[in-house]
Amino acid sequence: MSAATITLFILLLAAILFVTEIIPVAATALLVTFLLFLMGIIDAETVFSGxxxxxxxxxxxxxxxxxxxxxxxxxxxxxxxxxxxxxxxxxxxxxxxxxxxxxxxxxxxxxxxxxxxxxxxxxxxxxxxxxxxxxxxxxxxxxxxxxxxxxxxNSNLAVQGVMQNESIQPFGxxxxxxxxxxxxxxxxxxxxxxxxxxxxxxxxxxxxxxxxxxxxxxxxxxxxxxxxxxxxxxxxxxxxxxxxxxxxxxxxxxxxxxxxxxxxxxxxxxxxxxxxxxxxxxxxxTIILVAGMMPMATALSETGAAKMIADTIIGSVGMDAGPYLITGLLFLLTTILTSVMSNTAAATLLAPIGLVIANSMGADPRALLMAICVGASAAYASPIGTPPNTMIYSAGNYRFVDYIKCGVPFIIIQLIVCLVMVPLFWPFYE
Structure with a gap:
């Protein structure tokens, strides 16, 4: 079994434990990190790097x-x-x-x-x-x-950096x-x-x-x-x-x-x-929860597990699926990844993928990249999606499912708005 597959199984276990809260969320974060170490996915230095x-x-x-x-x-x-x-x-x-x-x-x-x-x-x-x-x-x-x-x-800055490296007109x-x-x-x-x-x-x-x-x-x-x-x-x-x-x-x-x-x-x-x-x-x-889940983000990135998720989803529809469907998928994919890893990491990972897809479609990459920027900030359905989500967790006496109940409907609304507004200001084709 590859390191990427093992990482995805541990991520699934983490999701189950977070939702059910069988053990405290901070303990889940540490358990996930230790499992990654015991399975040889991360080294000893990475365990407490968070x-x-x-x-x-x-x-x-x-x-x-x-x-x-x-x-x-x-x-x-x-x-x-x-x-x-x-x-x-x-x-x-x-x-x-x-x-x-x-x-x-x-x-x-x-x-x-x-x-x-x-x-x-x-x-x-x-x-x-x-x-x-x-x-x-x-x-x-x-x-x-x-x-x-x-x-x-920071996710906006990350995408901006990719655009500058590829000599694409950056966003103002x-x-x-x-x-x-x-x-x-x-x-x-x-x-x-x-x-x-x-x-x-x-x-x-x-x-x-x-x-x-x-x-x-x-x-x-x-x-x-x-x-x-x-x-x-x-x-x-x-x-x-x-x-x-x-x-x-x-x-x-x-x-x-x-x-x-x-x-x-x-x-x-x-x-x-x-x-x-x-x-x-x-x-x-809160501090343990944020720090404890950071090695998972490292594992997703370094093992290729995050890219595996991206390739699987994008590959399931093909490059000729149409700009609106591709834009929606990139938004949702970024949202999923930013719920388990930093929004900067998610944006950095998907921006190059968005560029490749845009070029293959002959479309303006700015539209797809803006959708990635918006998706990177849409981590509403998870308390580990962003530090603010985690910071309010204990103080608000929330449970993991509270984020899902309130966050998922708004993500859907944001997706619809994104599909309407992004092509309006950054057309796919001139």
Whole structure:
């Protein structure tokens, strides 16, 4: 049995365990990694490589920075301001999605989620709303906002890189907005109607994390901190500085994950939060889940398992299937792969395939490549699809099937919109 086939069987086992939740999801992630090692698919160095991955480090730092907003009372002030305008749960949902989408168009989705999570949860707990009804829309909003600009998500940059290497006219900075803005508007409408009904209304957990401290003791701590203007100013200053560094990452030359850890370190050094508070703010289940599944992404790529999936699906319809069918298949294939591996990896893998198919059809490759970009951001049906999806998992008290119930219908809607909008702005044939 080939390494690619073994990898696919382990991936299937992971999917079953994630859906049934027979064991905790973080334990499933580690089990999958160990199985890959025991079967000789990955080496010892790769087993824990996810824990030093820039995305995991970025999440870790942003947990602390996000927690400082809660601990100092900044989140409470911002929450009070938002609730002045959003007096109902639906109005709050709308505000959360609009703010999340706008921020994630220019910041990383992970950073946007980490900043807004404590604010959203504080408002939800104070007003008696279900966190689950608000956190999943936040994750959707960050994914949708990432489709509006070139820098909104790394998958856009990955496809852009392939285009430049092949001397194809690259997409403009806001060219993605032609599809991204309509999809964001449709996504907001979906989450306020159909999606809202599909999201479970579970009771908020009492488990304490950086975003889950609204217990009696936590309320007292927040009340004390809210009077400490110095700490609030420092927390906001560090957050804004982090944001600026992230927006101008390429110009400044400091990677996002280093910026986030530097920000977290400053939070502790300035005594805005104590060391113990910083450690408590880390949701280890989320960190282990993200880090534990990264070796699977490596295995899918290096063994050729991901390409095997792509070749099988594309080969089943043939190159002469027509541009709309091929575009739809590329979108769905990218969506499937980005649910189990990083969106950047999925886009990088499929962009060259899209180019080959477009050339064989004599079609403009920009249409197929834009469909791949959109599909790479459509990881709504899996909590491991994107870091924001994973970050809200514990805080919202979700189950794996919740993502499937809410995500699959929206993926279908997004597919339809993609098939209508993409050929409109980037025709297959001139």
């Amino acid at each position: 824990f030093t991955n820039p995305i995991v480090i970025l999440i870790t730092g942003m947990f602390v920075i996000g927690a400082s907003l809660f601990e100092t009372g900044v989140a409470k002030k911002i929450g009070t301001l938002i609730t002045r305008f959003a007096k109902t749960e639906k109005q709050l949902l709308l505000a959360v999605m609009v703010i999340g989408a706008v921020l994630s168009a220019f910041l990383s989705n992970t950073s946007t989620t980490a900043v807004l999570m404590p604010i959203v949860i504080l408002i939800a707990d104070s007003a008696g709303y279900s966190r689950a009804k608000l956190l999943m829309p936040l994750a959707y909003a960050t994914a949708l906002g990432g489709m509006i600009t070139l820098v909104g998500t 900075f806001f060219e993605f907005a032609k599809v991204g803005v309509p999809l964001t508007i449709i996504g907001i409408i979906y989450m306020m109607t159909i999606g809202y009904k599909l999201i479970p209304s579970r009771e908020n957990q009492e488990k304490k994390t950086f975003a889950e401290n609204e217990t009696a003791a936590g309320a007292e701590v927040s009340a004390v901190h809210s009077k400490n203007t110095r700490k609030q100013v420092i927390a906001v200053a560090i957050l804004l500085t982090t944001v600026v560094f992230m927006v101008f990452e390429q110009q400044i030359g400091v990677p996002l994950h280093i910026v986030s850890i530097m920000g977290a370190l400053l939070i502790v050094l300035t005594r805005t939060m104590t060391e113990k508070q910083a450690y408590k703010s880390l949701d280890m289940s």
